[in-house]
Amino acid sequence: MVNFRVALAFVACFIVVTSAQSPKARKKPANPPARAREESEADPEITNLCPEDGYFADAEQCDKYYECRGGDIIEKLCPDGMVFNDYSPQEEKCDLPFNLDCSQRPKLQTPQPSLHCIRQNGYFSHEDPKECGKFYFCVDGKFNMITCPDGLVYNDKTGICTWPDEAKKKGCGAAEVFQFECPAVNETFGLTHPRYADPDDCQFFYVCINGNTPRRSGCKLGQAFDDVSKKCEWARKVPECAEWYKGQLTDAELDALENPPTPKPKPAGSPSRRKPQRPSKGKTVQIEDE
Numbered sequence: 388m389v390n391f392r393v394a395l396a397f398v399a400c401f402i403v404v405t406s407a408q409s410p411k412a413r414k415k416p417a418n419p420p421a422r423a424r425e426e427s428e429a430d431p432e433i434t435n436l437c438p439e440d441g442y443f444a445d446a447e448q449c450d451k452y453y454e455c456r457g458g459d460i461i462e463k464l465c466p467d468g469m470v471f472n473d474y475s476p477q478e479e480k481c482d483l484p485f486n487l488d489c490s491q492r493p494k495l496q497t498p499q500p501s502l503h504c505i506r507q508n509g510y511f512s513h514e515d516p517k518e519c520g521k522f523y524f525c526v527d528g529k530f531n532m533i534t535c536p537d538g539l540v541y542n543d544k545t546g547i548c549t550w551p552d553e554a555k556k557k558g559c560g561a562a563e564v565f566q567f568e569c570p571a572v573n574e575t576f577g578l579t580h581p582r583y584a585d586p587d588d589c590q591f592f593y594v595c596i597n598g599n600t601p602r603r604s605g606c607k608l609g610q611a612f613d614d615v616s617k618k619c620e621w622a623r624k625v626p627e628c629a630e631w632y633k634g635q636l637t638d639a640e641l642d643a644l645e646n647p648p649t650p651k652p653k654p655a656g657s658p659s660r661r662k663p664q665r666p667s668k669g670k671t672v673q674i675e676d677e
């Protein structure tokens with residue numbers, strides 16, 4: 388059934404504007420094709436007229452739209468998993484649903500699932516609800532598994548990786564993801580966003596936002612979080628973490644990280660666009676991405 392609830396609103400608005408300003412000629416509505424006229428006669432709010440050439444959303448189904456061309460109506464469907472973006476009748480555009488509001492036309496085509504993909508296109512949570520930071524990106528029914536940066540949770544409402552306290556996903560709260568709870572502190576101290584060493588990993592630490600919401604952060608390779616100074620420091624200078632990189636980095640490699648070789652000056656005339664690399668200060672927060 389063809390019904391342009393959205394299109395009708397568009398026409399009504401157009402008439403009001405034009406009649407108020409210029410009573411002269413306006414475009415005649417395109418002739419509805421016979422097929423459309425036969426159906427949808429019941430609802431008086433719904434028109435089957437093509438308001439003008441272009442692309443128009445279906446009134447009920449978010450991934451369905453119509454192309455109007457010289458009075459003909461062609462019914463179209465977005466690829467499975469995508470929805471019609473009706474921001475302009477001149478554009479034929481289907482997008483992933485994250486930034487589009489389908490609440491007024493919530494119907495969708497029947498899903499065509501394939502391995503790990505609930506629909507042919509989109510981002511989908513991992514089947515195992517405990518895999519908080521993993522999700523699938525599906526294109527034409529083919530999946531790619533993506534892992535969020537360490538400490539982040541896939542948020543299926545927005546399609547991006549966010550902090551567990553922001554994702555608010557069941558079973559994926561900060562306490563479950565990190566297995567760390569912020570120690571109770573008074574309010575004044577909480578406002579300083581206190582930091583605590585990760586008891587299981589020298590390279591990492593937790594920032595407790597407002598004293599109660601943990602977010603995991605990492606020091607850069609070769610460094611460890613010093614729970615005394617509350618800063619990242621070269622691991623060999625943090626007593627309880629001096630051996631942390633043993634087996635992963637040799638002493639020579641650690642030396643090189645601590646004292647990076649100064650880059651040779653470039654010959655004049657060929658300016659480099661790269662910034663010289665400098666060791667970061669202890670405050671630098673790096674999210675390790677394995």
Ligand SMILES: *[C@@H]1O[C@H](CO)[C@@H](O)[C@H](O)[C@H]1NC(C)=O
Pocket residue numbers: 572573574575576
């Ligand atoms: C809050 O806790 C901090 C650190 O434990 C302490 O130094 C401070 O005096 C406390 N402030 C109040 C108002 O209790």
